[in-house]
Amino acid sequence: MAEKLLPQIFKFVDQNAESYKNLLKEAVAIPSVSSDAKYRDECIRMVHWTEQKLKDVGASTQLRDVGFQTLDGKEVKLPPVLVGVLGKDPKKNTICIYGHLDVQPALKSDGWNTEPFELVEKDGKLFGRGSTDDKGPVLGWFHAINAYKGVGEELPVNLKFVFECMEESGSEGLDDLLMKELKPEGFFEDVDFVCISDNYWLGTTKPCITYGLRGISYYFLEVECAKMDLHSGVYGGTVHEAMTDLIYLMSQLVDKNGKILIPGIYNSVAPLTENEKNLYTTIDFDPEAYRNSIGAYKLAHEGVKEQLLMHRWRYPSLSLHGIEGAAFQPGAKTVVPGKVIGKFSIRLVPNQEPEEIEQLVFDYVNKKWAEHGSPNKMNITAQSGRAWTENPDHPHYQAAARATKLIYQTDPDMSREGGSIPVTITLQEASGRNVLLLPMGAGDDMAHSQNEKLNVRNYIEGVRLLFYLSLTRCCSWIR
Amino acid sequence: MAEKLLPQIFKFVDQNAESYKNLLKEAVAIPSVSSDAKYRDECIRMVHWTEQKLKDVGASTQLRDVGFQTLDGKEVKLPPVLVGVLGKDPKKNTICIYGHLDVQPALKSDGWNTEPFELVEKDGKLFGRGSTDDKGPVLGWFHAINAYKGVGEELPVNLKFVFECMEESGSEGLDDLLMKELKPEGFFEDVDFVCISDNYWLGTTKPCITYGLRGISYYFLEVECAKMDLHSGVYGGTVHEAMTDLIYLMSQLVDKNGKILIPGIYNSVAPLTENEKNLYTTIDFDPEAYRNSIGAYKLAHEGVKEQLLMHRWRYPSLSLHGIEGAAFQPGAKTVVPGKVIGKFSIRLVPNQEPEEIEQLVFDYVNKKWAEHGSPNKMNITAQSGRAWTENPDHPHYQAAARATKLIYQTDPDMSREGGSIPVTITLQEASGRNVLLLPMGAGDDMAHSQNEKLNVRNYIEGVRLLFYLSLTRCCSWIR
Numbered sequence: 001m002a003e004k005l006l007p008q009i010f011k012f013v014d015q016n017a018e019s020y021k022n023l024l025k026e027a028v029a030i031p032s033v034s035s036d037a038k039y040r041d042e043c044i045r046m047v048h049w050t051e052q053k054l055k056d057v058g059a060s061t062q063l064r065d066v067g068f069q070t071l072d073g074k075e076v077k078l079p080p081v082l083v084g085v086l087g088k089d090p091k092k093n094t095i096c097i098y099g100h101l102d103v104q105p106a107l108k109s110d111g112w113n114t115e116p117f118e119l120v121e122k123d124g125k126l127f128g129r130g131s132t133d134d135k136g137p138v139l140g141w142f143h144a145i146n147a148y149k150g151v152g153e154e155l156p157v158n159l160k161f162v163f164e165c166m167e168e169s170g171s172e173g174l175d176d177l178l179m180k181e182l183k184p185e186g187f188f189e190d191v192d193f194v195c196i197s198d199n200y201w202l203g204t205t206k207p208c209i210t211y212g213l214r215g216i217s218y219y220f221l222e223v224e225c226a227k228m229d230l231h232s233g234v235y236g237g238t239v240h241e242a243m244t245d246l247i248y249l250m251s252q253l254v255d256k257n258g259k260i261l262i263p264g265i266y267n268s269v270a271p272l273t274e275n276e277k278n279l280y281t282t283i284d285f286d287p288e289a290y291r292n293s294i295g296a297y298k299l300a301h302e303g304v305k306e307q308l309l310m311h312r313w314r315y316p317s318l319s320l321h322g323i324e325g326a327a328f329q330p331g332a333k334t335v336v337p338g339k340v341i342g343k344f345s346i347r348l349v350p351n352q353e354p355e356e357i358e359q360l361v362f363d364y365v366n367k368k369w370a371e372h373g374s375p376n377k378m379n380i381t382a383q384s385g386r387a388w389t390e391n392p393d394h395p396h397y398q399a400a401a402r403a404t405k406l407i408y409q410t411d412p413d414m415s416r417e418g419g420s421i422p423v424t425i426t427l428q429e430a431s432g433r434n435v436l437l438l439p440m441g442a443g444d445d446m447a448h449s450q451n452e453k454l455n456v457r458n459y460i461e462g463v464r465l466l467f468y469l470s471l472t473r474c475c476s477w478i479r
Numbered sequence: 480m481a482e483k484l485l486p487q488i489f490k491f492v493d494q495n496a497e498s499y500k501n502l503l504k505e506a507v508a509i510p511s512v513s514s515d516a517k518y519r520d521e522c523i524r525m526v527h528w529t530e531q532k533l534k535d536v537g538a539s540t541q542l543r544d545v546g547f548q549t550l551d552g553k554e555v556k557l558p559p560v561l562v563g564v565l566g567k568d569p570k571k572n573t574i575c576i577y578g579h580l581d582v583q584p585a586l587k588s589d590g591w592n593t594e595p596f597e598l599v600e601k602d603g604k605l606f607g608r609g610s611t612d613d614k615g616p617v618l619g620w621f622h623a624i625n626a627y628k629g630v631g632e633e634l635p636v637n638l639k640f641v642f643e644c645m646e647e648s649g650s651e652g653l654d655d656l657l658m659k660e661l662k663p664e665g666f667f668e669d670v671d672f673v674c675i676s677d678n679y680w681l682g683t684t685k686p687c688i689t690y691g692l693r694g695i696s697y698y699f700l701e702v703e704c705a706k707m708d709l710h711s712g713v714y715g716g717t718v719h720e721a722m723t724d725l726i727y728l729m730s731q732l733v734d735k736n737g738k739i740l741i742p743g744i745y746n747s748v749a750p751l752t753e754n755e756k757n758l759y760t761t762i763d764f765d766p767e768a769y770r771n772s773i774g775a776y777k778l779a780h781e782g783v784k785e786q787l788l789m790h791r792w793r794y795p796s797l798s799l800h801g802i803e804g805a806a807f808q809p810g811a812k813t814v815v816p817g818k819v820i821g822k823f824s825i826r827l828v829p830n831q832e833p834e835e836i837e838q839l840v841f842d843y844v845n846k847k848w849a850e851h852g853s854p855n856k857m858n859i860t861a862q863s864g865r866a867w868t869e870n871p872d873h874p875h876y877q878a879a880a881r882a883t884k885l886i887y888q889t890d891p892d893m894s895r896e897g898g899s900i901p902v903t904i905t906l907q908e909a910s911g912r913n914v915l916l917l918p919m920g921a922g923d924d925m926a927h928s929q930n931e932k933l934n935v936r937n938y939i940e941g942v943r944l945l946f947y948l949s950l951t952r953c954c955s956w957i958r
């Protein structure tokens with residue numbers, strides 16, 4: 001039985017913990033910031049570095065060219081996508097693994113306590129940009145493969161890898177590669193299931209497995225009153241100002257309690273079943289700790305746990321993000337902006353179709369605009385991706401849950417997330433198989449923020465957790 | 480009589496036009512951008528360069544230290560203020576001249592057709608940052624002084640100079656220097672009147688003299704919901720978002736036609752007299768050209784000339800400028816800002832006291848906030864400066880009007896401006912004398928914008944116009 005391997009695997013992982021940290025240190029030292037053209041060479045270097053690691057574990061690799069993007073008004077070459085294959089045994093299941101090699105921008109002056117691109121261990125935490133999102137989890141796979149080799153055990157599954165370096169910047173080029181190249185080439189034909197490790201525990205102590213993500217419908221609401229910015233002293237009082245119109249429209253979208261004011265927006269939301277309702281009561285989630293961690297004065301929904309979780313995961317929410325084209329700097333700028341673009345988004349949930357939601361929003365905004373009666377020009381556009389959920393009772397999830405219990409001595413929470421990882425849906429569509437989100441990091445890892453970290457415990461136990469592969473070994477029924 | 484000098488002065492100015500352009504070219508080549516710490520040395524260089532020019536015309540000079548400012552979180556030394564004295568003849572009137580040596584930022588990539596810090600002549604226009612605001616007008620004084628010398632005529636007045644290099648950044652340090660140092664030292668005791676050349680004609684063909692400016696009351700409306708920015712996927716639906724509250728408050732301030740919704744705000748506005756009303760009908764102002772120049776779809780007040788001028792000059796206006804702390808970049812940022820600062824301002828007009836207006840705004844915003852009932856934290860602060868008007872029938876204005884008629888063969892429009900130049904009021908208070916705004920540039924000079932220019936005609940005729948000094952020579956009654 002697979003479980004017999006466990007003590008050996010544990011021992012091997014313990015013996016190699018320092019080398020795992022050192023490899024992560026190497027990876028973090030490459031500032032693969034995908035949103036900034038001046039780090040593009042570092043992104044490419046990061047892909048090459050990872051390709052070598054993939055080769056080191058015995059995989060065959062390909063660097064797939066995905067063309068160009070427009071960045072800061074210039075045509076910039078996209079980093080290649082790293083595709084790998086390890087094992088082709090027809091008697092084994094094949095798992096497709098996705099991860100990303102790029103990171104969010106980071107400067108020490110943003111408020112980091114340490115150099116962001118230098119991995120620093122302190123109090124059991126590994127601080128550094130990309131430590132938890134997503135370099136640590138990616139390296140976890142290499143460590144796990146080596147651990148099987150280290151204890152003299154054959155890898156229980158075939159693996160396929162898709163590692164990109166543009167995730168933090170909209171995964172440009174990836175969808176086309178997956179759907180228009182890899183799928184027609186048959187890359188997904190023998191894939192049995194998909195595993196993505198690019199999210200976090202709900203809290204800081206209890207592991208979880210994630211079976212749902214909200215989608216997103218993002219809106220660009222543009223109002224133009226003049227072909228240039230104007231001086232408020234000279235022009236104030238003589239023009240119909242675009243900002244006045246935009247602020248009016250933005251004020252009509254959501255109320256102070258987060259209720260969305262667009263008629264019909266809640267109609268298609270999947271009904272809450274009694275069964276689902278009960279799920280929320282058992283989940284380990286402390287509203288007061290959550291409130292404290294962000295310094296909020298008061299949480300929505302009176303801070304009731306089940307309501308908070310439902311509004312994070314299974315109900316839509318609307319957020320106003322900001323305004324492009326208006327004054328944003330500190331100080332007392334006196335501009336009357338000529339053209340402003342309000343940004344807001346709705347997190348979509350199961351059964352909300354993006355096309356339906358976009359139409360409701362467009363109709364409502366157009367109606368409010370007509371009522372408002374401004375002579376200015378208004379235009380609204382959207383970009384959307386639907387929500388994703390899997391069945392957490394699927395054998396693939398059961399294998400991951402069993403491994404979690406073996407490693408952490410507790411059943412994982414079956415959780416969803418409020419955010420969106422568009423590649424999840426693409427991989428589900430490309431493979432037609434069960435997709436599992438298996439988080440490595442903790443809920444307080446501060447991905448995308450200052451002082452991003454990965455707990456040493458999460459890193460090491462996360463490697464052990466990948467032993468779930470063994471539990472799927474003989475499950476041909478897992479399909 | 481003074482007018483007899485005119486043909487000689489005209490001839491001398493014509494003969495020296497090329498050298499005037501060359502000197503302006505030198506001045507524009509110094510990128511004295513006051514808002515950016517990395518150009519601070521250039522600001523200091525600009526002050527020293529100008530000091531030398533002042534010495535060259537025979538003035539005694541002082542560089543006055545005005546201390547430090549906080550810029551981008553650092554303590555940065557302010558450029559010194561250049562103070563000069565030319566002539567102390569007790570039989571002559573003494574004019575105090577103010578101008579500024581700093582400029583707005585400018586990059587070719589902002590949309591300039593030429594290098595912004597290289598003066599380029601094209602089609603009778605001198606393109607370059609600072610050409611019209613305010614380096615051209617400042618140099619005009621030196622050319623005029625030299626012209627008197629050139630035709631062998633004694634300077635008809637004593638001159639005092641105050642040239643600063645922080646005007647585009649709030650004139651930091653200047654008020655204290657004027658009120659707490661120069662005034663107690665007696666600098667203003669023998670001043671008979673003050674002349675400022677730092678504004679523009681109303682249009683592009685007819686000269687004007689400016690006797691009024693609106694004040695400004697600038698508001699910082701802060702709402703905080705969390706101690707950090709949050710991810711809208713993870714937190715959307717569980718927090719009372721600061722942006723929702725701020726957009727609500729900002730939507731309550733002004734209607735689509737520009738009517739300010741704050742009760743009592745119009746109460747103290749100086750009543751419109753029949754006499755004043757008639758003034759607006761004769762002013763040369765073409766609403767359709769104005770509309771076209773900014774590409775507006777429709778002007779406010781149905782585009783009626785008199786209404787437009789009144790709402791630029793003698794009625795308050797409220798503009799929403801933008802939001803600090805929210806998303807402002809292109810693209811689809813999904814941030815839920817933790818703290819946002821809405822920026823808006825009200826242009827103040829005669830009889831509106833800043834303290835009174837601030838109180839009305841604070842009371843209204845606090846009332847709306849209480850009605851709104853959000854658990855978040857709200858705070859509002861203000862910075863204000865009152866409106867300024869002079870009596871355009873004052874002999875000082877009559878002298879300038881007579882000079883304008885002699886140079887341009889037309890009576891100038893007596894105009895106001897919608898913008899604010901705070902130093903105007905400080906100089907009025909410090910000297911207790913009549914202050915005149917004598918614009919050199921045209922209404923389409925694009926100060927603060929791309930492709931700022933000064934027409935060669937405005938530059939050269941503007942130098943001739945300073946011959947108005949001779950018309951004030953024997954007017955001891957001008958006090």
Ligand SMILES: [Zn+2]
Nearest residue numbers: 100133134198
């Ligand atoms: Zn990630």
Ligand SMILES: [Zn+2]
Nearest residue numbers: 133168447448
């Ligand atoms: Zn990320």
Ligand SMILES: [Zn+2]
Nearest residue numbers: 579612613677
């Ligand atoms: Zn100026």
Ligand SMILES: [Zn+2]
Nearest residue numbers: 612647926927
């Ligand atoms: Zn200016």
